[in-house]
Amino acid sequence: MDSMYEMLMELPLFKGIGFNRLSEVVGTTRFHFLKFNDGETVVEAGEPCTHIKFVISGAVRMRIENATGRMKICQTVSAPDVISPDFLFGKFTSYPATVVAVGPTGILQIDKLDYLKILHSDNVFMINFLNTLSIDAQKSVVGVLALTDGSLEERISFWVVALTQRGATDIVLQCRQRDFYSLFGVQRSSFIVTLESMRERGLVEFDQREIRFTSRNALVDILMRKPSE
Numbered sequence: 001m002d003s004m005y006e007m008l009m010e011l012p013l014f015k016g017i018g019f020n021r022l023s024e025v026v027g028t029t030r031f032h033f034l035k036f037n038d039g040e041t042v043v044e045a046g047e048p049c050t051h052i053k054f055v056i057s058g059a060v061r062m063r064i065e066n067a068t069g070r071m072k073i074c075q076t077v078s079a080p081d082v083i084s085p086d087f088l089f090g091k092f093t094s095y096p097a098t099v100v101a102v103g104p105t106g107i108l109q110i111d112k113l114d115y116l117k118i119l120h121s122d123n124v125f126m127i128n129f130l131n132t133l134s135i136d137a138q139k140s141v142v143g144v145l146a147l148t149d150g151s152l153e154e155r156i157s158f159w160v161v162a163l164t165q166r167g168a169t170d171i172v173l174q175c176r177q178r179d180f181y182s183l184f185g186v187q188r189s190s191f192i193v194t195l196e197s198m199r200e201r202g203l204v205e206f207d208q209r210e211i212r213f214t215s216r217n218a219l220v221d222i223l224m225r226k227p228s229e
Contacts, residue, residue, distance in 0.1 A: 008108075010080040011054050013128045025118055032109040036101035043083065043099040051109045053083040058105030062097040064163055071175040071183070073160065075168035076102060084165075085132050088112060152194045155184055157219035164216055171213040180211075 005022055008014055014022065033056075036042055042060055043053070059078040065071060077083065084095055089112075110118070119126045164171055175183075181191050195211065198204045203219070205212045213219065 007056055007080070011056070011108075012080065012082055012132065013052075013054075013085070013125065015128055016124045017122070021122065025121065029114050029118060030111060034107040034109055036105045036107065038101055038103045038105075040101045041098065042101055042105070042107060043095045043097070045095060045098040047095050049084065049087045049093045049095050049112075051111055052085060052088050052115045054108040054110075055079045055081045055083065056106045056108045059102040060099045060105060061102050062099050062165075062168075064097045070179060072173075073163045074170075074172045074174070075164045076170040077165055077168055079106070081165070081167055082132075085129070088115070152184060152186055152190060153198060154222055156194070156198075157222040159183075160213055161216065161219050161223065166216075168216050171216060173211045173213070174209060177208055 005019055005026075008022060008026070009017060009019070017025075032051075036058075045064070055077060057079050059076050060083065061074060061076050062083070063072055063074045065073075083099055084097065087093055087095060119129055160171060160173065177188070177191070181188055184191065195204060195206050199206065203214055205214070
């Protein structure tokens, strides 16, 4: 039992909660523990976000794609983490990604109304959730500024950061190169020069069909650096 509480206390939205307080919440809230085998679907893109879903063991692979399916971005999210928390409330409350288990995976699922009660029950829960939402909102502001007058490297970085979660690994952008040129509004030569520069610095690997990013944090650093750097 203690190991379960320790696991819950590691989840991003339960950080800073003491053992006794968490045990009270567990005793009054319906926690659903689900198990998935490798390759099983956890969430379908477009599915209503009626529950908050925590990855408590193993990992999941998330895939977001455009309407035609010609452009996809994939990422791996490992325990302890939460799946698309910024879509639980707001105007758009459907999961943006299809999510499948990577190996044996455990998911903790809490109904939205029950989770709302948890948020109201303790300021620490609320602050954790608001911090998560704020980080997502702030990265969008920085990214939009990069889109207006930033370099191509900054625009690529924003596109990836905006569509992935903190802590995501094995990030892959799949698309034909000519569609990449159209997406970023540049010539092929400029696009390849930028990717080659990023590859020389260990940021990406790429071929005709996909770009593989070695570190999301490195892309965030690109967006956050000062103009003079």
